[in-house]
Amino acid sequence: MSRLTLPASFCLATLAFQMPVQAQDNSPIGVNMNMARVLRISAPAATVIVGNPGIADVTIQDPMTLILTGKSYGQTNLIVLDARGEPIADTLVEVMQMQAGVMTVYQGQARTTLTCAPVCQPTVMIGDENSFTTQTLASSQLVQSVSN
Incomplete structure (x- = not known):
């Protein structure tokens, strides 16, 4: 709690x-x-x-x-x-889960999620493939560290 x-x-x-x-x-x-x-x-x-x-x-x-x-x-x-x-x-x-502007892509059993507003960008959602999530988070952290 x-x-x-x-x-x-x-x-x-x-x-x-x-x-x-x-x-x-x-x-x-x-x-x-x-x-x-x-x-x-x-x-x-x-x-x-x-x-x-x-x-x-x-x-x-x-x-x-x-x-x-x-x-x-x-x-x-x-x-x-x-x-x-x-x-x-x-x-x-x-x-x-937000429905508007979110697209889920399935490639076989691997799932990835994109937020499209209006350009599609990767976003992390529960249930996405682990390698996609890892790459997306690493990319986000890199961008954040450069901006500081």
């Missing part, structure tokens, strides 16, 4: 006896993989907890604004607590 705490006075034990606050329509909050989304909440957040930080990450931008980032495909949960440890929200987060 990933946890970010602002005040030191937080007791997780109070959560066990509280009824969590659900999202209004019980539908998951959606975010695309490798993208971020701004979430505005109804009360000041002190702590955010993500069930599986390998799927999504949440940071507190300010007490009323959270930044949700999709890291891997799948679902996890997000719990937001106030300074007293009372739940503000308890909802599902669904991380999806």
Whole structure:
């Protein structure tokens, strides 16, 4: 579990006896993989907890604004607590693959992914062939090191 705490006075034990606050329509909050989304909440957040930080990450931008980032495909949960440890929200987060501008290329069993906006460039997605992923990451790191 990933946890970010602002005040030191937080007791997780109070959560066990509280009824969590659900999202209004019980539908998951959606975010695309490798993208971020701004979430505005109804009360000041002190702590955010993500069930599986390998799927999504949440940071507190300010007490009323959270930044949700999709890291891997799948679902996890997000719990937001106030300074007293009372739940503000308890909802599902669904991380999806962006559909627009993304092309998946299959060569036999080897899969590669390109982002086309409008020129196609290699991008790393879960499930791509290992050698493609390694080459794409190495190229990206080389470009980044030259620009510094």
